[in-house]
Amino acid sequence: xxxxxxxxxxxxxxxxxxxxxxxxxxxxxxxxxxxxxxxxxxxxxxxxxxxxxxxxxxxxxxxxxxxxxxxxxxxxxxxxxxxxxxxxxxxxxxxxxxxxxxxxxxxxxxxxxxxxxxxxxxxxxxxxxxxxxxxxxxxxxxxxxxxxxxxxxxxxxxxxxxxxxxxxxxxxxxxxxxxxxxxxxxxxxxxxxxxxxxxxxxxxxxxxxxxxxxxxxxxxxxxxxxxxxxxxxxxxxxxxxxxxxxxxxxxxxxxxxxxxxxxxxxxxxxxxxxxxxxxxxxxxxxxxxxxxxxxxxxxxxxxxxxxxxxxx
Amino acid sequence: xxxxxxxxxxxxxxxxxxxxxxxxxxxxxxxxxxxxxxxxxxxxxxxxxxxxxxxxxxxxxxxxxxxxxxxxxxxxxxxxxxxxxxxxxxxxxxxxxxxxxxxxxxxxxxxxxxxxxxxxxxxxxxxxxxxxxxxxxxxxxxxxxxxxxxxxxxxxxxxxxxxxxxxxxxxxxxxxxxxxxxxxxxxxxxxxxxxxxxxxxxxxxxxxxxxxxxxxxxxxxxxxxxxxxxxxxxxxxxxxxxxxxxxxxxxxxxxxxxxxxxxxxxxxxxxxxxxxxx
Numbered sequence: 001x002x003x004x005x006x007x008x009x010x011x012x013x014x015x016x017x018x019x020x021x022x023x024x025x026x027x028x029x030x031x032x033x034x035x036x037x038x039x040x041x042x043x044x045x046x047x048x049x050x051x052x053x054x055x056x057x058x059x060x061x062x063x064x065x066x067x068x069x070x071x072x073x074x075x076x077x078x079x080x081x082x083x084x085x086x087x088x089x090x091x092x093x094x095x096x097x098x099x100x101x102x103x104x105x106x107x108x109x110x111x112x113x114x115x116x117x118x119x120x121x122x123x124x125x126x127x128x129x130x131x132x133x134x135x136x137x138x139x140x141x142x143x144x145x146x147x148x149x150x151x152x153x154x155x156x157x158x159x160x161x162x163x164x165x166x167x168x169x170x171x172x173x174x175x176x177x178x179x180x181x182x183x184x185x186x187x188x189x190x191x192x193x194x195x196x197x198x199x200x201x202x203x204x205x206x207x208x209x210x211x212x213x214x215x216x217x218x219x220x221x222x223x224x225x226x227x228x229x230x231x232x233x234x235x236x237x238x239x240x241x242x243x244x245x246x247x248x249x250x251x252x253x254x255x256x257x258x259x260x261x262x263x264x265x266x267x268x269x270x271x272x273x274x275x276x277x278x279x280x281x282x283x284x285x286x287x288x289x290x291x292x293x294x295x296x297x298x299x300x301x302x303x304x305x306x307x308x309x310x311x312x
Numbered sequence: 313x314x315x316x317x318x319x320x321x322x323x324x325x326x327x328x329x330x331x332x333x334x335x336x337x338x339x340x341x342x343x344x345x346x347x348x349x350x351x352x353x354x355x356x357x358x359x360x361x362x363x364x365x366x367x368x369x370x371x372x373x374x375x376x377x378x379x380x381x382x383x384x385x386x387x388x389x390x391x392x393x394x395x396x397x398x399x400x401x402x403x404x405x406x407x408x409x410x411x412x413x414x415x416x417x418x419x420x421x422x423x424x425x426x427x428x429x430x431x432x433x434x435x436x437x438x439x440x441x442x443x444x445x446x447x448x449x450x451x452x453x454x455x456x457x458x459x460x461x462x463x464x465x466x467x468x469x470x471x472x473x474x475x476x477x478x479x480x481x482x483x484x485x486x487x488x489x490x491x492x493x494x495x496x497x498x499x500x501x502x503x504x505x506x507x508x509x510x511x512x513x514x515x516x517x518x519x520x521x522x523x524x525x526x527x528x529x530x531x532x533x534x535x536x537x538x539x540x541x542x543x544x545x546x547x548x549x550x551x552x553x554x555x556x557x558x559x560x561x562x563x564x565x566x567x568x569x570x571x572x573x574x575x576x577x578x579x580x581x582x583x584x585x586x587x588x589x590x
Contacts, residue, residue: 060465273434
């Protein structure tokens, strides 16, 4: 097992840590002017060449991203949709579910990831073995993992209730009650994505200059003080970016709810994407489906805007 | 590192908890895949009479629910490979322009790449579906491949661009002095130098499309046209699916990504956040 599996990551993470502690020179993003063309040709030939090389990419962006996006916004401007979906109690409940799902899953996951990154940053033989096993949930595709959870939580034949019975407790119909069904989706989300974010924070911790800790040792700082005054401030920006990014990703999640609960019991556990799917493809109301996504678009675009500002 | 007293206790406690947390659902999947039908409804932490029958049933397609397993496997592989090839093509060209040529419009390309990377793919699913329907592409592999290219090429461009930037510009100048054209520079200088990153991109694109569920379930239909995850999702529509066979299929389907993740984990980690977030 590789003792420091993340070394290659460090320079990247360093760049998003405040204070500019990067040992690498800040790369000149667009400054690599390499095609030696005469000065007067600067805009003509280079722009032409650049656009030719980017042509497939630009085509994809125009046809498969911008056009669908504008089309969605255009369809979402049918104002008759919103009174209709906002008077649907399932839609209101779905908005709450989405807020709960994103809010709880992402925040609990990030808190655990930040905590565990301290453990995985330790130099111990057990940690090295553990780091390999810990990656497994991240490597397994969604469908098999969710299906395994679903059968584990089955009220009649699931292993969870069997264990509860064995220790003298009553079983519970986990996926048949709304709170626990949503909870199962949240637990699966954390199970699947915790390893990835933990390793990101491990890389972040390793990018913090050792001198800061050495200096604090001389001053007699305790471990908690080191976290409070060195680790956390140095990781703050990375943490914010990771939280925003993960929230946007999770906001559009479809597969977890679709496979874990299918929206049941009684359409009470839908999130935006699964309800939009139900509206569009099972009820034939494409305008409602689009409306569901467009409702979440302002906040999504705001998050994306903040992220692009933070990142660039 | 030496730990003493309550810290040692806490450390080992945390390690055991993480081990159980990470492995239990996987252990559950594997044991269930080895359970004979007679024991499926007797939950247990271990398998009393393990059997490979479920795997045989899946591979030989003897159960009605896996009657097209090999065909679906082929569909999954085909879609993943087509996506990989296309993303390598789009990504290497685009990253070359961004990293080595200063041109008008490069800001548009890089911003759009970041935007497409961040926006949840499901938000585009309805207009994307309509677009595919308008061009009569529903039910074809191409429709899924197009969606996969859209959502994986931004990452590809960012990672390759990031790597391409680190190549000294003197190399380009030397090549020009020797009389190389832009295309020669691309093929003979740029591509060989970014080869290591191309492996990472290829892995990412392959895994992304291998794991994709939403766009595959939207665009594909019919037992012989769908991919493995769509087939597995369809299990749930039946009243009493044989979960032991479903889990055997799950294990088989998980093996390629697990191998790829463990081989390429450094590269995959490097980009997913860091590359896009830089």
